[in-house]
Structure formats: structure tokens, C-alpha cells
Amino acid sequence: MWQQILPGLRIKLFMTVVLGIIYPLAMTGLCRLLFPRQANGSLITQGDKVIGSEIIAQNFTKPEYFHPRPSVAGSGYDATASGGSNLGPTSAKLIRGTTKMDDKKNEVVDFDGISLRIVHYCVDNDVPYESSVPLDRFKTANGDLDDVKLIKAFNDEKAPLVFTPRAPIPADAVTASASGLDPHISPESAQLQSARVAKARGASLDQINRLVAQFTEPPELGILGEPRVNVLKLNLALDRELARR
Amino acid sequence: MTSVGILQIFIFLAIILACAKPLGGFMANVFNGERTFLHPLLRWLEVLTYKAIGVREDVEQRWTQYTAALLSFSVFGFLLTYAIQRLQGYLPFNPQGFGAAQVSPDLAFNTAASFVTNTNWQSYTGESTLSYFVQMSVLTVQNFASAAAGIAIAIALIRGFTRQEKRTVGNFWVDVTRATVYVLLPLAVIAALLYCSQGVIQNLKPYTTLTTVEGAKQVIAQGPVASQEAIKQLGTNGGGFFNANAAHPFENPTPLSNLLAMVLIFLIPGALTYTFGKMVGDTRQGWAIFAAFSAMFLIGVFVAYHYEQAGNPNLTGLGIQNQASAGQPGGNMEGKELRFGIANSALFATVTTDASCGAINSWHDSFTALGGLVPMFNMMTGEVIFGGVGAGLYGILLYCIIAVFIAGLMVGRTPEYLGKKIEQKEVKMAMLAIIATAFSILVFSAISMVADFHAKGYWNPPGAAAANINNSGPHGLSEILYAYVSATANNGSAFAGLNTNTPWYNLTLGLAMIIGRFLFLIPLLAAAGSLAAKKKIPVTAGTFPTHGPLFVGLLVGTVILVGALTFFPALSLGPIVEHFLMQSGKLFSMIPVTQLWS
Incomplete structure (x- = not known):
């Protein structure tokens, strides 16, 4: 043996x-x-400083930049904790979001949920919408939307808040990517964001749309994969070609 | 579904079909011990291996010795994998300073079982748990080793059919060495370079810390990924370097690298059908199996694609676009990457669960109910739709034995396959393999649904085993069921919301992997031994031809019926009922499960 x-x-x-x-x-x-x-790692440098990787998403929140897809990697765009929500199609958490109590016993957002993301997407990008309750009722003292109040309204069993965009929202814009580091958005989502970026930069919509078109990558070899826009590369081009206001 | 999406599916299958004959014929030559075009280049490495391990190339083994060799190979692989993980803090190539604190004993057991059985289930998060040394020296090695062992067993089983009145089935060490040296290593080197050209990283640097454009701090994980990614897909292993696996842009950056990944997964399983045909002296036998594989693959991929593109009605109601258009993919994009969209995510999910790969480029847990049923059902067949390298072929040969047995029962003749009488022993061994895996899946899932542990205790800190789920309602059952199906079928993909990094899940899932691997292939090796000892009987007018469409239909029917009848009750409580609830707009909130059981 x-x-x-x-x-x-x-x-x-x-x-x-x-x-x-x-x-x-x-x-x-x-x-x-x-x-x-x-x-x-396809790193991008500015001067002698590394500012990101071409193929790893980083967060953008300012109006003068295009925003990436939602991320649930770590606390968001954490490239040491890649991952998705793993929430299924019948998950109330996925669709309506959840809140929790933090250490100081304040109610905070636990998981934002797709409904809340749609509200922000519409408000940020001036997409017309209908709301069963005016959004003004969900504002904090300084005029921002109160996410906790909105999530609670979506979860209200008796009279839940119904919020309906008048234009269809691209699915990729409000769903979390698999890696949490998806560097791309769909061309349609980019076009919906163009007006906001143009306004914030005092540029014309044409200028922005031209850049979006320039940074739209077609499917590889004409058929493989989806057409897509690399958010970081597009934003860096914006900074290069148009002044921030 | 879009026409471009459908076209991509057929292009993929065409590539696999085109590679089957050249690679399959090459492998037949390699395992018959003939000279190939790679011998001038690599023969020295083969000879060196025999010298280093002290075996003779020309000595053959009986099935019992072959099995002992396989077990020894696996046990030492297991021990080494366990030890190196626990000792990673003392070993080199560890820029992040990971130690035993990241790898508990039960986690190390689970990972060792996982990488020895070609499952590559991951209870850990690669980028925050394992050093580069562990990833290279044990996980990459096990990726080669478990794949080579799978090929070896398939070859031994084929020899059972080709030999007459012989007591030996080949030499395990020789088969493993040849599979590694001539097949896996050369293909892995090419694939790693192709991957790197697409943007898959390959370095030994510490993680990159940087300041983003908006001024936030971001740390980007690094590592020797391309070399592992290549063999991970080629060997149908599937354990990702990173938690997000092949959805991570550093593992799978472009649609082209994604196509490469899927081709690598099906490449050897597809080609082995031709190897089989060539070795038994009738290539039609191999093409019949290829046809059965393709039929079952196409059914699965189109069901998954259809339901993922149709999307989640709960989201359509919110105003999200489900229809694909020129500027966006539509469909159920939760847990999917934009560059892959719906078509390539559904295709990848089908490919990875048809083969026992288990790499993912989208989270199956976030699939629609029936879209997620497809991967689960694929694994429930026992991974015999192309299947793992070697494992797919020996799995489908087991179903061939059952199929001719059923056909024999219907007409009242002793069944035969490839000129060998299929008698009591072979059928018993085939049934033992099927019952052992069904037992493991159903019994472990059932126990996990009801097992209660002390909250904050050792076995399962969240309390009841069912408290580890991430989704309530029928989807929660699907998560637990999927875990044990995946472990037993040696797949390794997951409905990853389930938290399995607790001693209860680590140990039972590890056990399920070992049952699924060894109680499946030891009976098969026994059948191979008994077949090799038999005489071939001549083909007569009464022989049931096993290369025509009738046999392909019978084979597909057997696979689906055995899968469906065994698991239909469990599936109807999970994904099927969830589908109807999803259609009616029902949503589930998480209820603390501990209250249900106490």
C-alpha cells in the first residue's frame, strides 16, 4: 500500500x-x-499621484461629475471588499430599503433600496415624476431630502409612498452592480445625467453629449457585451476640457 | 431577449464545438501514451515528475490501487492546504500581514475540502483573508491537481469500456502527470497572458492606496490574479481571487475576457467527449454525448436568459425599464455588471453551473426566481451538462449506464453499452452514486432549516442555522438548498447572501463536498474495474445503438427525470413558489428567525 x-x-x-x-x-x-x-491594475496617475484605476469604480457625488452605478461593496466602492447585495427579487429590503438605530440611538439608513435610489435619480437629474405625497414633506431643515423619512414612507404598510417616474429609468442606474466596482454606466444613463453636468459646469448640453458619445465604448468586435461609458475616464475628460464652476 | 444576445450564445457554442475535435484528439493521444507535438517541448518535465515522485511509467494499477492513489493524492492535498492556510502569518508573499486570525480552523477545513474536491466554494473573502502565498502555493496548485484528478478518473472509466478481460485501468500518477503537463499547464500559460492583455492583474505588490478625484481614500486590492484565473476557469474550479469572483473588473475586465472565461470552462469537458469517442473506437459515441450536453445547455441558457430579461415585476412597477434598447440592457440588473449585461450574465450562470466551475460574473442570489432555478437545476443533475473537467464525462457515463438499463427494462433484454453487458454490479454502483449525492443535498438542507443553536454560541453565532439567510420567504429556503446542492455537486457557486462562515456551515458544507466527490467517483471506479474485466460482446441486430438521436433523447430524459423527480418537491417550495409570489407582487421582510423556532 x-x-x-x-x-x-x-x-x-x-x-x-x-x-x-x-x-x-x-x-x-x-x-x-x-x-x-x-x-x-491599469492605474491612472496625475502628476506623480495615483488617482484611480481605469477599471475600478470610484464614487462621484458632485453634480459636475457623472455618477457611477450604486455600490454595496463594503460601505460603497470599497476595492478591498468587492460584492453585491445578494438580495432576491422578493426582498422588501431591496425594493423599499431599511433603517436601523446607530450607536447614539439615532435612526439612520441601513440599506437605501431601489425606491429611494429612483427618487434621488429623478430629483438629481430633473426626470419628471409623480409622487403620492409631495416630496417637500420629506425634507430636512436645510432643504435636503430626508432618506430615513422616505424609507419609512415606502415601508408604510397602510399607505405606502408611491413614487413614479414619468420617463423610464435605465435599470443599471438604480441597481447595485455585482462587484460593487463596476466602472461603467449605460449610455442612456449617461445621457440622462448630461443636463445636470452641463448646468453644474456652465457648459452647453451639446458639449457634454459630445464627450459622452466620444467615451461610449461599443460592444467588442461589434457584438460582444454591452455598449458602455467608463465613468472615471469621462469625468477626467470633463475636468480636462471644461472648467469646474 | 435580443438578437445580439442570442447570437453571442450560439457563437460561444460554436467555438466549443470547433475546439472539441482538435483538443479531444490530442488528449486521446496523450493518455494513450503516444507522442504529440508538445513532447519535444515538455517530455522532460513529465520524466522529471516521475523521477521526483518515484513511480514507473509502465506499471499499471487495478481499480483498487488506482482509488488508493487518488485518495492519497487528495488527503495530502487536503493536509497541505489546511496547514499552509493556518500558518500563512509565518510565510512569505504576505504584504497585507494576514495570519491565523483571518482563517479559523473550521474555515480552513472548509476551504481545504473545497479545493481538494474541485468545488472551490468560498466561505472566505479572498482579498481580506488570504496571503498571496496561500493563493499561489495551495489554491492555484489545488486548481491544477483537482482538475487533473478529474480527467484521470474519466480516462480510467473510458479504459473500463475499451479493455477486455484486463484487471488494470491505467496508472493514476501517470494520468495525473500527463493531464497537468500536456493539457492544463500549456493552456493555462496561454490563457493567463490573454487575460493579462485584457486587464487582469498579475503582481505581488501591496494593495494600492490612493486619493480619488473627489478626494476620498480608496484602497485597491492587488495580487497574482491572471495565473490563478486561467487555471480556475480551465480546470472548472471557480474559486475567485476576490470575493466578487469573475464579476470583479480585475478578474474579468472586458466582454472578451468574459468570453475567454466561458470558453475555458467548457473547453476540456467538450473536448473529452471526442477523446471518449476516439478511445472507444467510435467517434459517433462521443458526438452523441456532445449533442446531449448541447441540448440540455441550450434549454437552460434560454430559460435563464428569458426570465432575467423579463426582469422583476416588482421593479417594473417602480418605473424601471425592463426592455433592452440600444443604450441600456434592461432586465434584472441587480447584482450584474454592465459590461456583461443580461445575455452574458445568464449565459455565464448557465455555463458555470453546467460545468462544475462555480465562478460567477453576476450574483445568482439576485436572479429572478426562475432565472435562479436554472443554475440550481443544472447542479442537481449532478453536473452532467458538459460538467467539470473529467467529472462531466464520468458523470454522464453513469447516466448512460442508467439510460441503457431503463431501455433494457422496457424491452426485457440485458442492457449493454459499448459492447459491455451492464449487469447488477454496474447498476448498483451507478445508483449508489446518485443516492449518496441526493441524500447529502436533501438531508443537510433539511437539518439546516430546523437546527437550533445557542445564539452567540460556538456552532452558529446567529443562533438557528436558518437565521444565517439574507432573504426571507421561499428565497431563504433557496439560499440554503443552493448551498448544499452546490457543495455536493462540487460546483462552488452560491446564493451568496447566506452567511456560511460559521462552524456549522463550514463543517457540513465541507462534508457535503467530500461526500459528493468521493461517494460519486469511488463507485464509478469500481464499475470501471468490473467493466474492464468483461469480454466485449459483438454488435447484433438486437443491439440498441447508442449513437443515434433516440439514445440522445433517452439520455437527456434520464438526466432530467432523475434530477426532477428527486428534487422537484424542494424546488417547488423554493424558486417555483417564489416565482408566483413575485408575479403577484408579494415582498418579504426579514423576520428574526430565532423567534420562529424558540
């Missing part, structure tokens, strides 16, 4: 050296030689 068993140990050690050390190290050397930029 030892005849069959000892080779098991020996082959394991042999494989560890050949496949576990030599193979990955050789590939590391070869990739660095042939594809140095990709092997190191």
Missing part, C-alpha cells in the same frame, strides 16, 4: 514548487514584461 501512498506526498510537494511557485512567478515576470500597465 505504501507504494500507492508515498507518491501522493511527493507529487504534492513537487507540484507546489512547479505550479505554486515557479508558474505564478514566471507569469508575473512575463506579464510585467508584456503588459506592464494591465498587470499593475
Whole structure:
């Protein structure tokens, strides 16, 4: 029997050296030689500072920038904790959101939910909508929307808040991506955001739309995958070509 | 569904079909010990391996010795994987300083079982748990090893059909070495370079800390990903370097890398059907199996694609666009990446669960009810739609035995397959394999639905095992069921909302993986041994041909019936009832489950 068993140990050690050390190290050397930029994460630098990776989403919240897809990686766009919501199609949490009590016993947003994302998307981008209760009732003292109040209104069993956009919202704009680091938005979502960006930058809608078109990547080889816009690259182009106001 | 989406599915299948003959014929030559075009380049490595491990190339093994060798290979793989994970703090290539604190004993057990059985289930989050050394020296190695073992067993089973009155089925060490040296390693090197050209990272640097355009701090995980990604898909392993697996832009940055990933997953399983045909001396036998694979694959992919594109009616009501248009993909985009859209996400989910890969490019947990049923059903068949490397072929040969047995019963003749009489022993062994896996799936799922533990205790800190779910209602049952199906079928994908990193789940899922692997393939090796010892009987007018459409239909029917009859009750309580509730707009909030059971 030892005849069959000892080779098991020996082959394991042999494989560890050949496949576990030599193979990955050789590939590391070869990739660095042939594809140095990709092997190191397609990093973008400004001066001598790294400001992001071309293929990893980073958050943008200011009106003068295009915004990426929602992310639930860590506390959002955390590139050390990639992941999605893993909420299913009948999850109330996914659709209406949830709140929780924080350490100081204040009610805060636990999970924003798709309904709330739609409200923000419509308000931010001037998409017309109908609301069963005027949104003014959900504002804080300084005039911002109160997310906690809105989530509670969506979850109200008796008379839930019904909020309906008048224009269809692209699905990718209000759903969390799988990695939480999706660097792209759909061309339609980009076009819906153009007016906001143009206004915030004092630029013409045409200028913005031209840039969006320029940064819209078609499906690869004409058929593979979806047409898409890389948010970081587009925003950097905006900063290069148009002044921030 | 869009025409471009449908076209992509057929292009993918055409590539697999085109590769089957060249690669399959090459593998037949390799395992028959013939010289190939790679021998001048790689023969030295094969010889060196035999020298290093002390085996002779020309000595064959009986099925019992072959099995002992396989078990020894797996046990040492298991021990090494466990030990290196626990000791990672003392080992090199660890820029983030991960130690034993990140890897508890039960987690290390689960991961070791997972990577030895070709499951590659992940209870851990790669980027915040494991050092580069662990990822390379144990996980990458196990990716090669478990895949090579799968191929070896399939080849041994084929030899059972081709040999007459022989007591041996080949030499495990030789088969594993040849599979690694001539098939897996060369393809992995090419695939890793292609991946890197698309943007998959390959470095040993510490994580990159940077300040974003809006001034926030972002830390980006790094690592030797391309070398692992290549063998992970090629060996139908599926364990991701990162938590988001092949949805992570660093593992799968472009639609082209996504196509490469899917092709790598089906490449060897598809080609092995041709290897089988060539080795048994009748390539039509191989093409019949390829046809059965393709039929079941196409049914699954179009069901999944249809329901994912139709989307979630609960979202349509909110004003979200479900129809695809030129500027956006529509459909159920929760948990999907934009560059893949609906078509490539549904296709990938089908491919990864047809084969026992388990890599994901979208979260199956967020699929619509019936879209998510497809991956689950694929795994419930026992991974015999292309299947894992080797595992798919030996799995479908098991179903062939059952199919000819059923056909034999209907006409009252002793069933035969490829000239071998299928008798009591072979049928018993085939049924043992099927019952063992069904038992593991259903019994573990049932126990996890009702098992109650002390909250904050050792076994399951959240309390009841059912409290670990992330979704309430029927979807919660689906999460638990999916976990044990995936573990037992050695797939490794998940309805990942379920928190499985507790001792209860780590241990039972690890056990399910071991049952699913070894109680499936040991009976098969026994059948191979008994088949090899038999005489071939000549083909007569009464022989049931096993290369025509009638047999393909019978085979597909057997796979679907055995899967459906065994698991239909569980599926109807999970995804099927969820589908109807979803259509009627019913939503579920999380109820603290502990209250239900106490």
C-alpha cells in the first residue's frame, strides 16, 4: 500500500514548487514584461499621484461629475471588499430599503433600496415624476431630502409612498452592480445625467453629449457585451476640457 | 431577449464545438501514451515528475490501487492546504500581514475540502483573508491537481469500456502527470497572458492606496490574479481571487475576457467527449454525448436568459425599464455588471453551473426566481451538462449506464453499452452514486432549516442555522438548498447572501463536498474495474445503438427525470413558489428567525 501512498506526498510537494511557485512567478515576470500597465491594475496617475484605476469604480457625488452605478461593496466602492447585495427579487429590503438605530440611538439608513435610489435619480437629474405625497414633506431643515423619512414612507404598510417616474429609468442606474466596482454606466444613463453636468459646469448640453458619445465604448468586435461609458475616464475628460464652476 | 444576445450564445457554442475535435484528439493521444507535438517541448518535465515522485511509467494499477492513489493524492492535498492556510502569518508573499486570525480552523477545513474536491466554494473573502502565498502555493496548485484528478478518473472509466478481460485501468500518477503537463499547464500559460492583455492583474505588490478625484481614500486590492484565473476557469474550479469572483473588473475586465472565461470552462469537458469517442473506437459515441450536453445547455441558457430579461415585476412597477434598447440592457440588473449585461450574465450562470466551475460574473442570489432555478437545476443533475473537467464525462457515463438499463427494462433484454453487458454490479454502483449525492443535498438542507443553536454560541453565532439567510420567504429556503446542492455537486457557486462562515456551515458544507466527490467517483471506479474485466460482446441486430438521436433523447430524459423527480418537491417550495409570489407582487421582510423556532 505504501507504494500507492508515498507518491501522493511527493507529487504534492513537487507540484507546489512547479505550479505554486515557479508558474505564478514566471507569469508575473512575463506579464510585467508584456503588459506592464494591465498587470499593475491599469492605474491612472496625475502628476506623480495615483488617482484611480481605469477599471475600478470610484464614487462621484458632485453634480459636475457623472455618477457611477450604486455600490454595496463594503460601505460603497470599497476595492478591498468587492460584492453585491445578494438580495432576491422578493426582498422588501431591496425594493423599499431599511433603517436601523446607530450607536447614539439615532435612526439612520441601513440599506437605501431601489425606491429611494429612483427618487434621488429623478430629483438629481430633473426626470419628471409623480409622487403620492409631495416630496417637500420629506425634507430636512436645510432643504435636503430626508432618506430615513422616505424609507419609512415606502415601508408604510397602510399607505405606502408611491413614487413614479414619468420617463423610464435605465435599470443599471438604480441597481447595485455585482462587484460593487463596476466602472461603467449605460449610455442612456449617461445621457440622462448630461443636463445636470452641463448646468453644474456652465457648459452647453451639446458639449457634454459630445464627450459622452466620444467615451461610449461599443460592444467588442461589434457584438460582444454591452455598449458602455467608463465613468472615471469621462469625468477626467470633463475636468480636462471644461472648467469646474 | 435580443438578437445580439442570442447570437453571442450560439457563437460561444460554436467555438466549443470547433475546439472539441482538435483538443479531444490530442488528449486521446496523450493518455494513450503516444507522442504529440508538445513532447519535444515538455517530455522532460513529465520524466522529471516521475523521477521526483518515484513511480514507473509502465506499471499499471487495478481499480483498487488506482482509488488508493487518488485518495492519497487528495488527503495530502487536503493536509497541505489546511496547514499552509493556518500558518500563512509565518510565510512569505504576505504584504497585507494576514495570519491565523483571518482563517479559523473550521474555515480552513472548509476551504481545504473545497479545493481538494474541485468545488472551490468560498466561505472566505479572498482579498481580506488570504496571503498571496496561500493563493499561489495551495489554491492555484489545488486548481491544477483537482482538475487533473478529474480527467484521470474519466480516462480510467473510458479504459473500463475499451479493455477486455484486463484487471488494470491505467496508472493514476501517470494520468495525473500527463493531464497537468500536456493539457492544463500549456493552456493555462496561454490563457493567463490573454487575460493579462485584457486587464487582469498579475503582481505581488501591496494593495494600492490612493486619493480619488473627489478626494476620498480608496484602497485597491492587488495580487497574482491572471495565473490563478486561467487555471480556475480551465480546470472548472471557480474559486475567485476576490470575493466578487469573475464579476470583479480585475478578474474579468472586458466582454472578451468574459468570453475567454466561458470558453475555458467548457473547453476540456467538450473536448473529452471526442477523446471518449476516439478511445472507444467510435467517434459517433462521443458526438452523441456532445449533442446531449448541447441540448440540455441550450434549454437552460434560454430559460435563464428569458426570465432575467423579463426582469422583476416588482421593479417594473417602480418605473424601471425592463426592455433592452440600444443604450441600456434592461432586465434584472441587480447584482450584474454592465459590461456583461443580461445575455452574458445568464449565459455565464448557465455555463458555470453546467460545468462544475462555480465562478460567477453576476450574483445568482439576485436572479429572478426562475432565472435562479436554472443554475440550481443544472447542479442537481449532478453536473452532467458538459460538467467539470473529467467529472462531466464520468458523470454522464453513469447516466448512460442508467439510460441503457431503463431501455433494457422496457424491452426485457440485458442492457449493454459499448459492447459491455451492464449487469447488477454496474447498476448498483451507478445508483449508489446518485443516492449518496441526493441524500447529502436533501438531508443537510433539511437539518439546516430546523437546527437550533445557542445564539452567540460556538456552532452558529446567529443562533438557528436558518437565521444565517439574507432573504426571507421561499428565497431563504433557496439560499440554503443552493448551498448544499452546490457543495455536493462540487460546483462552488452560491446564493451568496447566506452567511456560511460559521462552524456549522463550514463543517457540513465541507462534508457535503467530500461526500459528493468521493461517494460519486469511488463507485464509478469500481464499475470501471468490473467493466474492464468483461469480454466485449459483438454488435447484433438486437443491439440498441447508442449513437443515434433516440439514445440522445433517452439520455437527456434520464438526466432530467432523475434530477426532477428527486428534487422537484424542494424546488417547488423554493424558486417555483417564489416565482408566483413575485408575479403577484408579494415582498418579504426579514423576520428574526430565532423567534420562529424558540
